[in-house]
Every structure is written in structure tokens, then in C-alpha cells.
Amino acid sequence: SVTINAAPGDNYATLTIQPAAGSAASAILGVAGTSKTVTNSIQNIFTTKCAGCHATANASGLDLSDATLGNGTGVIGIQSVACYPKFRVLPGDPRRSSSVLIDRIKAAPAAQFCNANNPMPPAGSTPLTAQEIADIVDWVAAGAN
Numbered sequence: 001s002v003t004i005n006a007a008p009g010d011n012y013a014t015l016t017i018q019p020a021a022g023s024a025a026s027a028i029l030g031v032a033g034t035s036k037t038v039t040n041s042i043q044n045i046f047t048t049k050c051a052g053c054h055a056t057a058n059a060s061g062l063d064l065s066d067a068t069l070g071n072g073t074g075v076i077g078i079q080s081v082a083c084y085p086k087f088r089v090l091p092g093d094p095r096r097s098s099s100v101l102i103d104r105i106k107a108a109p110a111a112q113f114c115n116a117n118n119p120m121p122p123a124g125s126t127p128l129t130a131q132e133i134a135d136i137v138d139w140v141a142a143g144a145n
Contacts, residue, residue: 006031011094011141030092030141042139045132049121062088075101076144091144094137102140105133 006013011031018024046054046064054064061081063074075088080100089099096103105128107119121127128136139145 011137028093028095028098030094030143032138032142041135045128045136049126049128049132053121053125089140089144092141094140099140102137105136 001018003016003018004013005016013029013031014026015029016024016026043066050064054062066074077091078088080086080088083100083103086098086100086103089101093099094102096106101120104118104120
């Protein structure tokens with residue numbers, strides 16, 4: 001049997017397959033409301049709201065001046081050091097429990113799974129708008145392309 005569960009307002013569904021014999025297997029499917037890519041929408045948010053602190057020479061080792069970086073300083077598909085076993089961004093999985101970026105930008109008032117007193121952007125910085133958060137979540141749900 002196949003079961004699909006989704007909650008209103010979440011950008012993912014859980015697909016569970018239960019064979020006639022044996023253990024069930026589950027997968028997370030990202031569900032995007034709109035098509036966002038790093039080049040058409042998301043990089044501008046990162047550049048204007050994040051790269052002031054998260055650029056090449058920062059202490060966190062996270063460079064959001066070019067989110068497509070795959071050399072360990074970028075964000076897509078890179079395992080978090082501080083929040084292991086989470087990823088910085090796990091493409092297709094916009095859950096706070098999987099992607100540190102989603103956890104940090106949705107933190108209200110504190111992150112749910114890691115570094116509980118470190119939401120992003122930090123106090124005193126220009127906050128992300130609700131639309132910017134929704135765009136980033138859609139981008140991750142659609143595969144973080």
C-alpha cells in the first residue's frame with residue numbers, strides 16, 4: 001500500500017510504501033508553490049540580506065554571495081558541521097529538521113533543532129519578509145536549483 005501525508009502550509013509530503021511483507025519505507029517529497037531558482041529569485045535575497053555576514057571571509061565558513069558554490073563554503077547539499085546530521089540545505093526537503101537554513105530563517109524566536117539562540121538574520125539586521133521566507137522554502141522544496 002502507498003500512503004501520502006501532507007499538512008496544510010507545509011512544503012512537503014511524506015510518501016510511505018508498505019509492502020505486503022517487510023518494513024515500510026518513507027520518502028520526503030518537496031512541494032513548491034512557485035518555481036524559484038537561485039538565479040531568478042534566491043541569490044538576490046542572499047546578496048541583500050545575508051552576504052554582508054556570510055561572504056567569503058566570514059568566520060562561519062558559509063558563503064552566500066554565490067549559493068551555487070559546491071566547494072564546501074556554499075549551501076546546497078553540504079552537510080552542516082555545527083548542526084550534524086542536518087544539511088545546510090537539503091534539496092527537495094524544506095523541513096526544519098533537515099535544512100539548517102530553513103530552521104534558522106523560520107526560527108521564532110529560536111531555532112528548533114540546533115543552535116537554539118541563533119536565528120537568522122540576527123537581531124539588529126534587516127529581517128527577511130514573509131514572502132522572502134516563502135520563496136526560500138519554495139526554492140528548497142523544488143530542489144534548490
